[in-house]
Amino acid sequence: MGKDIGKEGSKMIIAKVDFVPKEKLYPAFGMYYNDGNIEVRDDLPKIVKLFVLYHEFYHTGDRAKNWIWREIKANCYAFLKCPLGGILTLILSFHPDRLKYYWSRLKKGE
Numbered sequence: 709m710g711k712d713i714g715k716e717g718s719k720m721i722i723a724k725v726d727f728v729p730k731e732k733l734y735p736a737f738g739m740y741y742n743d744g745n746i747e748v749r750d751d752l753p754k755i756v757k758l759f760v761l762y763h764e765f766y767h768t769g770d771r772a773k774n775w776i777w778r779e780i781k782a783n784c785y786a787f788l789k790c791p792l793g794g795i796l797t798l799i800l801s802f803h804p805d806r807l808k809y810y811w812s813r814l815k816k817g818e
């Protein structure tokens with residue numbers, strides 16, 4: 709099952725969105741899996757959840773190889789859709805565990 713939400717040139721395929729306990733994804737806020745499933749932490753403020761959802765939605769239609777470029781594009785897309793959520797997400801991202809998480813992803817290159 710999938711849904712085309714009309715992004716030009718590519719199809720966004722979303723199988724399922726689940727809101728999951730903090731422990732499952734921490735320190736990440738959300739996750740997009742290659743099978744089309746999206747998970748978002750249910751402990752986050754509503755507007756952050758919305759931002760994270762837009763961010764993960766963007767990943768569903770993105771075929772870029774470079775993960776940093778994928779993250780930049782997904783954040784820009786989500787920011788345009790939900791600027792307040794973006795600002796709050798940014799503020800929440802300055803948590804040491806989040807910064808460590810980004811650092812380890814940078815080192816691993818994924």
Ligand SMILES: [Zn+2]
Binds near residue numbers: 764
């Ligand atoms: Zn992402």
